[in-house]
Structure formats: structure tokens, C-alpha cells
Amino acid sequence: MTWSWPDFLEYLVSPYMMRGAWTTVWLSVVSMVIGISLGFVAALMKMSHNRVVSGIAGFYIWLWRGTPLLVQLVIIYAGLPQLGIRLGVIESAILGLAVNEGAYFAEIMRSGITAVDKGQHDAARALGMTYRKMMQIVILPQATRVIVPPLGNQFLGMLKTSSLASVISMEELLRSAQQLAQIEFRVLEVYFVAAIYYLAMTTAWGFVQRRIESHYDRPFDGRDSAAAAAQRTVDPAATEVISR
Amino acid sequence: MTGQSSAPVRPLIRIQRVRKSFGDNLVLRDVSLNVAPGEVVVIAGRSGSGKSTLLRCINNLETIDAGSIYTGDELIGYRQLGGKLVPMREAEVARQRQELGMVFQQFNLFPHLSVLDNITAAPIHVRGEARSSAEAYGRELLSRVGLPEKAHAYPKQLSGGQQQRVAIARALAMRPRAMLFDEPTSALDPEMISEVLDVMIDLSRQGMTMIVVTHEMGFARAAADRVILMHQGEIVENAPPEEFFTAPKSEATKQFLSKILP
Numbered sequence: 001m002t003w004s005w006p007d008f009l010e011y012l013v014s015p016y017m018m019r020g021a022w023t024t025v026w027l028s029v030v031s032m033v034i035g036i037s038l039g040f041v042a043a044l045m046k047m048s049h050n051r052v053v054s055g056i057a058g059f060y061i062w063l064w065r066g067t068p069l070l071v072q073l074v075i076i077y078a079g080l081p082q083l084g085i086r087l088g089v090i091e092s093a094i095l096g097l098a099v100n101e102g103a104y105f106a107e108i109m110r111s112g113i114t115a116v117d118k119g120q121h122d123a124a125r126a127l128g129m130t131y132r133k134m135m136q137i138v139i140l141p142q143a144t145r146v147i148v149p150p151l152g153n154q155f156l157g158m159l160k161t162s163s164l165a166s167v168i169s170m171e172e173l174l175r176s177a178q179q180l181a182q183i184e185f186r187v188l189e190v191y192f193v194a195a196i197y198y199l200a201m202t203t204a205w206g207f208v209q210r211r212i213e214s215h216y217d218r219p220f221d222g223r224d225s226a227a228a229a230a231q232r233t234v235d236p237a238a239t240e241v242i243s244r
Numbered sequence: 245m246t247g248q249s250s251a252p253v254r255p256l257i258r259i260q261r262v263r264k265s266f267g268d269n270l271v272l273r274d275v276s277l278n279v280a281p282g283e284v285v286v287i288a289g290r291s292g293s294g295k296s297t298l299l300r301c302i303n304n305l306e307t308i309d310a311g312s313i314y315t316g317d318e319l320i321g322y323r324q325l326g327g328k329l330v331p332m333r334e335a336e337v338a339r340q341r342q343e344l345g346m347v348f349q350q351f352n353l354f355p356h357l358s359v360l361d362n363i364t365a366a367p368i369h370v371r372g373e374a375r376s377s378a379e380a381y382g383r384e385l386l387s388r389v390g391l392p393e394k395a396h397a398y399p400k401q402l403s404g405g406q407q408q409r410v411a412i413a414r415a416l417a418m419r420p421r422a423m424l425f426d427e428p429t430s431a432l433d434p435e436m437i438s439e440v441l442d443v444m445i446d447l448s449r450q451g452m453t454m455i456v457v458t459h460e461m462g463f464a465r466a467a468a469d470r471v472i473l474m475h476q477g478e479i480v481e482n483a484p485p486e487e488f489f490t491a492p493k494s495e496a497t498k499q500f501l502s503k504i505l506p
Contacts, residue, residue, distance in 0.1 A: 122305055123352035123411075127366035127418060128342035130334055137369050141356045219398045225358035226396035 008189040011180065012196070020176025021197045027165065027172055028158045031094050035101025035158075036151075042102060043109035057106065064103035070164050072096050077168040093165040093172075101158060108150045112143035145216040152209035159201050173197055254316075256281045256422055256453050257302065262311035264297055271297045273477040274311065279422070284454045286464040286485075288500065289474035295457045298474070299424050302455070303344040304337055315343055315421065342370065345415030349427040351407040353399040353414070359386070360395040363414045371418065378417070385413040389443050405436030409443055422453035429460055441466075461504060465489070473497045 011017055045057035064072070077092035087095065116139050124134035166175035177194035181187045219225075255278035264272040271294045279285050287295045300306040302313055304321045313320040320340055322329040332340075354362050363382040367373040386392050389409035399407055408428055415423060425444065429437045441463050448454055448467040456463070464471045464485055471488040473481035475496040481488060489505070492498050 117352075119348060119350050119352035120354065122346075122348060123354070125305060125338075126303055126341055126344075126346035126348075127414070128338045128340075128370045129366065130338045133338075133369055137365055138354055142354075145356070219356045219358075220400055222401065224397045224401060225361075 004186065004189060007186045008192065011190055011193040016180060017176055017193055017197065020171060020173040023171055024159065024162055024173040025201065027093060028162050031097035031101060032155055032158055034094065034098035036105055038098060038102030039105025039109055042106035043113065046106060046110055061103045061106050064100050069096065069100050069161060070167065072100055073164060073168055089168055089170050092168055093170040097162060097165065101154065104154060108147055112147035113139060115146045116142045148213050148216055156202050156205055159205065160198060253280050255279055256316060258314040260312045262301060262313060263309045264301060264306060265309060271477050275479055277479060279453060279455060281453055282451045283469045284448045284467050286468040286471045287455065287457045287474060288459065288471060293474040294477040295474045296426050299426050299455060299457050302424060303341050303346055342418050343421045345418060345420035345423040347411050347415055347425045347428050349430050351411045353407055353411055355399050359397050359410050362410060363417045367417050382417055385416050389413045403436060404432045405439045408432065408440045412443055425454065425456040425458065427457050429458065473500055
């Protein structure tokens with residue numbers, strides 16, 4: 001059996017593989033959004049002066065970063081029913097990926113916040129801002145600039161590591177490929193197609209990430225806000241012309 | 245030594261026997277000082293003498309270990325509760341800080357916001373002012389500090405002197421009762437110092453109450469009502485500029501003057 005182009009091309013446009021790829025995308029996005037929320041709370045807790053609060057966050061981060069995601073997924077899906085907690089495949093996959101992501105994101109978030117100069121806290125406080133206002137208006141927007149590049153890498157990683165959910169029979173891209181390969185016996189062609197799909201997704205994300213990064217770099221790129229605003233209003237028209 | 249204000253009016257800022265230490269290091273030793281409305285007080289002293297710490301204590305960026313600080317009739321940072329003093333809640337502390345504008349050595353402008361947004365951030369988000377009126381006043385302040393054309397620039401595009409003038413406008417935007425300056429020209433290149441001092445002298449002429457920690461004795465001569473020397477956590481000299489420079493009482497002041505004056 002040699003390489004078959006017709007089979008390869010058939011799999012490449014197969015709705016079955018596309019469905020799997022789509023599942024990978026939404027599973028990654030949903031897990032990421034929940035993971036970021038969890039990590040945000042965990043980061044703020046970890047920085048709390050209250051030892052119990054920061055201890056809880058520290059324990060969470062330590063436990064989830066210190067154990068393999070694969071083990072966590074199997075415990076959630078196959079282990080917890082022993083305690084009477086039964087979660088479906090999708091719930092288990094999202095829970096596993098999100099809670100795991102949250103532990104990593106908490107540390108990224110924390111380093112982003114601590115990277116903001118101490119003088120910014122002083123200035124915000126001196127203007128009469130509460131902790132909440134200070135975070136919202138002064139600290140987090142600046143931390144975001146530091147956080148966005150590693151956060152983008154985390155999402156890139158998530159697109160790939162979500163394939164681990166295949167072990168609990170989540171029908172994402174890898175699982176779709178596995179099942180197709182079992183039926184068709186065309187292992188190389190099928191997995192090649194899967195690899196191309198993953199590559200397409202991560203490459204597309206790379207473009208998005210660069211746009212987001214340049215957005216947050218704008219105050220630092222040497223143009224003033226009026227010029228940047230003018231550029232923004234020109235932007236849609238320019239792309240319209242190009243798309244025609 | 246207790247600071248006596250030159251005019252017989254109620255002090256706007258009263259500092260009474262304030263003590264503060266960082267670990268074993270006693271930084272402020274029972275410091276007392278009154279500042280009358282409209283008065284300009286310059287605080288000089290070597291680094292480590294406690295002058296910046298005193299300034300930061302006034303708007304509660306540092307908490308004090310003993311003593312009390314009042315603006316008007318209001319005790320800073322604490323309230324009476326059954327005969328005892330308890331620390332205020334965060335929101336009350338934040339409200340009190342709105343009354344005092346502060347300018348820092350390192351400017352501390354918000355780098356992600358345009359100049360105008362730096363100035364209007366607190367009026368809009370802290371005091372709930374309408375954007376239109378906050379921006380109108382912000383532009384007026386920018387003109388006052390001589391930078392009307394920089395509203396849409398980002399801090400990174402400005403020189404140090406320009407940044408510090410924006411920082412002064414930002415503090416003024418909250419319409420404070422007094423202004424605190426923490427070595428406002430120490431981080432500036434020499435050629436930019438005067439543009440900042442000019443703005444400050446202007447402000448003092450408009451009757452703003454100011455406490456200025458600085459090494460610029462030229463400013464002290466031109467604008468101060470009183471000059472204070474801090475030495476090892478205490479106020480050792482407290483006199484009108486004329487007297488401070490020509491007839492200092494304390495040994496520390498004489499030494500200080502001999503080093504800085506030609």
C-alpha cells in the first residue's frame with residue numbers, strides 16, 4: 001500500500017474531518033475563556049495579603065501545574081463517577097482543559113500585573129482610585145500588553161493539547177482522524193490531513209495574535225492617539241478596496 | 245519643633261507628632277508641621293532624612309505608626325470609633341486622597357493613555373464627571389502648563405519636562421485643596437528644570453497651597469513662604485526663606501547650606 005492522492009484529497013475535504021476540526025476550535029475557545037476567568041481570579045487571590053486566600057490559589061496552581069493533563073482528564077471523566085459525580089464527555093473535556101489552563105494563566109497574569117511599575121500604583125492611589133478602579137483603569141490595561149504574547153502562546157498550545165480530550169472519547173479533530181483511520185486503513189493520509197488542519201488553525205491564530213499585540217503596542221509605537229484614531233477609521237475602507 | 249504658620253488662620257494641613265518607621269529604621273520622629281491655606285512650604289534635606297516619607301504620609305500612601313494628620317478638620321486615614329482610632333475603609337481613604345494632588349519624581353504618567361486621557365481619567369472614573377466637561381477643563385489645564393497641542397500625544401512621545409507638566413495638570417484636574425510635590429525636578433535633565441519650576445511658581449501665585457520636597461533652592465527663594473530642613477527624621481529648621489538662607493539656627497542647616505550654596 002503506497003500513498004494515495006485521491007484518498008488524501010477526499011479526507012482533506014471530508015465533512016467528518018471538518019466537524020472534528022470545528023469541535024477542536026470551539027472546545028479550545030470555550031476552555032480558554034473559562035480558563036482565563038479562573039486564572040484571573042486565582043492570580044488576584046494569590047496576590048492577596050490574606051494568607052488563607054493566597055494559600056488556596058497557590059494550592060490550586062501547584063496541584064494542576066504539577067500533574068499531567070491526561071491524568072486530570074481521566075480522573076474527571078472516569079474516576080469521579082466512583083464518587084457519584086458523573087460528567088458527560090463534553091463537560092469533562094471543558095472542565096479538564098479549562099481548570100488546567102487556569103493554573104497556567106494565573107501565573108502569566110500575576111507576572112503581568114507585577115511587571116507594572118510601582119509608581120503607577122502610587123499615581124492611581126494619589127488620584128483617589130480604589131483598588132478596583134486602579135486595576136481597571138491603570139494596572140490591567142498595562143498588564144495586558146505584557147500578558148498578550150504568552151497568552152497567545154497558551155492558546156496556540158490549547159489548540160494542540162485539546163487533542164488529549166480524545167482519550168475520553170471527545171469527538172475533536174484527533175479522535176475524528178483515529179476513527180476515520182480505523183475504517184479506511186489509510187493511516188498516513190488521514191493523519192496528514194489532521195496535521196494540515198492543526199497547522200491551518202495555528203497559523204490563522206498567529207495572524208490574529210499579531211494584530212492583537214500591535215493593538216496593545218499602539219501607545220508605544222511613536223504615533224499619537226489622534227493619528228492612531230485616523231488610521232483606525234481609514235482601515236475598514238482600505239480593506240474594502242482590497243477585497244474588491 | 246512645631247511649625248508656626250505665618251498668618252493667624254486655621255491651618256489647611258496639620259501634622260501632629262507623626263512617627264513612622266520601616267522595620268528598625270525610625271524615619272519620622274514625632275514630626276509636627278502646620279501649613280496654612282495658600283502657603284508654599286519647601287522641605288529640604290539630605291536623602292534619607294524622611295522628607296519624602298513625610299509627604300507620602302500626608303495623603304496616606306504610607307501609613308503612620310503614631311500621631312495624626314489633618315486636612316481641614318478631617319483626620320487622615322483614621323476615624324474615631326468608641327474613643328479609639330481605627331483605620332478607615334478603602335473607599336474613605338480614596339475619597340480623602342482626592343483632596344490632595346500629588347506629583348512624583350518619576351512623573352508616573354499612565355503610558356497606555358493619551359495626555360488628555362491621563363488628565364481626565366480620575367475626574368471621569370473617580371468623580372463621575374461628564375467626559376465633555378472633564379475634557380474641556382483638561383484642555384484648559386494643558387494650556388496653563390503650556391502644552392495645549394499635546395492633548396493626543398502619548399507620554400512616551402514627550403520630554404521629561406513635558407511629562408512632569410502633564411503630571412501637574414493631571415493632579416490639578418481633581419481640583420485639589422493642596423498640592424504635594426515629591427522631588428518634581430530631580431529626574432529631569434538640567435535644561436528642563438526651569439519649565440517645570442515656572443509652572444509651579446505660577447501655581448503658587450494663584451494661591452495654591454503647596455508642600456514641595458526639593459533641592460531647588462532657587463525655587464525656595466522665589467516662591468516659598470517657609471523653608472524647612474529635615475535631618476534624621478526631625479524638622480530642625482523652619483523659617484521664612486530670607487531667614488533660612490541668611491541666619492539658620494541649626495547646625496544641620498548650616499552644613500546643608502554650605503554644601504549647596506556657592
